[in-house]
Amino acid sequence: MSGAHVLPAEAFDQLLGGGGDPAAVAGLRASERSWRLLVVRALLDASDEVPEDAWRLLMRARVADGAAFEELLAYPAVGVWAAHTLRRLRGSVAGDTPPDTGYLHAVAASAAIRAGLDFWIGIPVREGWAVLPALGAMRVAAGQETVEVSACAGRVEVGGRALDGPDWHPLARLRADGCGLLLDDTDPYRTLRTPTRAEPVPADAWQELFTEAWDILRGLDEDAARALADGLVTLVPRPRAERFRPHSASSGDAFGAALASLPDDGEQLASTLVHEFQHNKLSAFMHLFTLYEDQSGSRRLHYAPWRDDPRPLGGLLQGVYAFFGVTGFWRRRQHPLGRFEFALWREQTAYALRGIGDAEGLTDLGRRLVAELQGRLAPWLAEPVAEPARTAAELAVADHRATWRAYHLRPDPRVVRAHAEGRPGETGEPELVPGTPARGFDTRAVLLRWLLADPAGFDALRADPGATVEGARPEDVALVTGDAKTALGLCRERIVRGDGDPESWVGLGLAARAAGDPAGEALLARPELVMAVHTERGGAADPLDVARSLLSCPARPAPRR
Structure with missing residues (x-):
């Protein structure tokens, strides 16, 4: 050099x-x-x-x-x-x-x-x-x-x-006016991890979707689309995922690559390309500049609003950078699903940026990046989003945050015993202990996407939601359609009979809040504590009564580990 x-x-x-x-x-x-x-x-x-x-x-x-x-x-x-x-x-x-x-x-x-x-x-x-x-x-x-x-x-x-x-089998080149990507379905290292076998796929469907995606990107921002076209080299195809649950990935070792499941439509592919190109850019930027320091022996983990698992600082930085781009993409899409995605990701990205600002290990430049993203995102938070997209996004935000807490936080045993015995004065921070979710935290958000984008399809899945949306239950359908009474009864019934997983407790909180019961706010603020106190009392107490007894206990932000 x-x-x-x-x-x-x-x-x-x-x-x-x-x-x-x-x-x-x-x-x-x-x-x-x-x-x-x-x-x-x-x-x-x-x-x-x-x-x-x-x-x-x-x-x-x-x-x-x-x-x-x-x-x-x-x-x-x-x-x-x-x-x-x-x-x-x-x-x-x-x-x-x-x-x-x-x-x-x-x-x-x-x-x-x-x-x-x-x-x-x-x-x-x-x-x-x-x-x-x-x-x-x-x-x-x-x-x-x-x-x-x-x-x-x-x-x-x-x-x-x-x-x-x-x-x-030659690699196909996906072509659009001003952009071309190789569809790499053969290289052993294309999937960005350990070697895998070649899996040739027909290129026709990808070409049609790519043409649509590129038209959308150029229509939104010609300069940004040109930059993406200059930076991306390959699109690695993966099998179609469940509708509204696309899978994509990129790697700091592979500047220019985006891995993606066969998308639902060109708009989803366009959003995915924006998402993964954001990761590409930040990875290359971080090869030049230090945004955070690896603390010796430290594996501090953080809440990432787009993941089910706690993430290290580097992963959280990647996430806020990528979802800033995703938010900007959906901001310009005016249909109901687009407004939902915009409202959801602007709030979740802003929340993550607020949490990361004081994180141990960020360099001065890392803090500047966070501040720059916050400054650009701030005006978007004030932009109006009409119903029903706004309330759907609010439900999805509350659901994800509370479910993450329920799975990954363990309250201080002294605090649990004190509340179980009616002595609420004891204080202590919960411990971050990563759990193993039974289903994706986005399950209710996926149902909301069905409801907003395809009402007829949503009506068809009501009878057996789990057959279409993996992990979905009847109470989830009731929640997303605003039937708080039915959702409350189904979630409470599941808990009372001993099948009360975190999803049921958070569903109970969402339903109670929608019904105007103050127990809902307590459940959503500290589900891990409500669950633990209920167990400490032998599991026989009414779950809503347990939640109401904790209303005076202030919520605390998720700790880092």
Whole structure:
């Protein structure tokens, strides 16, 4: 490298505030090139068995076509491979097989093909597929561990077969006016974690959704869409998830990659791309600047309003940055579901930002990032959101926060005994002890999305909600439709008969609050304490009476561990 990377002040300020135009993204891409070179260099230094033939071919490709070499080096899956293999070589992660230095042969072959070289080299086979990164994969006979790749006078063969036969699966390129992403369904490192087999998928459905998503993104903000198009390289397809429960991911090792389940529609895909590109930008930014310090031996955990599990500081920073972008996306969508998403994520992001501001370990720059995001989000909190989206978002917010507390906080036993014995003066902080949720904390939020976006579909799932929305119960349907009396009765009945899981207690609190019973506020503020006191009293007391007895006990913010 010729020297340290410097972001222009304008690009720095944009990224710190959750944005970033094409010039800022270009700066991140340049810095990620250096980061990738450092990781690959460290990998080679740590390995006792550098594949010399692969390295020589890779260097030939670099000389023949430097641009093609650089493009392949920056390929997201190559970054995942390099980082994962380096961790294996250093012993920081375990594995059942030796570190995969053989993948370098496949990288070299792809680079040589791109550079138009004549060559031959053996590459690894994984579960019947020989993969050429950023190009595609050839299906080979069962039992083979390696296969030869050769090129002569422009003809490329894998295992003696040309790349235009029925066993060759080229990567599809999703194209839209001004944007193109490779649909990577073959690379072993595409899923951003440990190696996995190739799983080719039809590209037609993805292309249709991508076209729709790109039209939405360009219509919302042409400059931001251009930056996203410049930054993202691959879309990794995963199977369709449950409706309104998409799955997506990205990795700091794979700048330019977004993994996504097949979305419900183009709008959902657009939101997902925004979400994952926010993660991409912040990961690259954090390779240049320190936003938080790893406290020696510390694993402090925090409430993240978009997760079921407590998160470390770095994960929470990633979350607020991503959901700031998601909030901005939904702010411009005016249909009922869009207004719900905007109202939900502006409140949850603001809540997380308030909680993280004083977190131990944040650097001065980290605090500045939090302050910048808070400043940009503040005016959005005052924007009106009409019914029923507003009340639906309020229900989803209260549900998630209370359910998180019920699962992950354990009240001080002295406080529990004191309240059980009618001595409410005892004080003490609850302890954060991560629990194991029985279902997703978003279950009622998913039902709300059905109700807002597809009323007819919602009516069809009423009879057996769990068959459509995993984990849903009849009392959840009653809650989201405003039938507080039915929800109250079903939740209370479940608790009384001994099946009172945290979801039932929080449902009881939501229903009681909707019915005007002050027990609801006590339950939602400190569900972990109400549950513990009820158990301490032998489980026979009326759960609402227990909640009412705690009304004088002030709620405390979720502690960090």
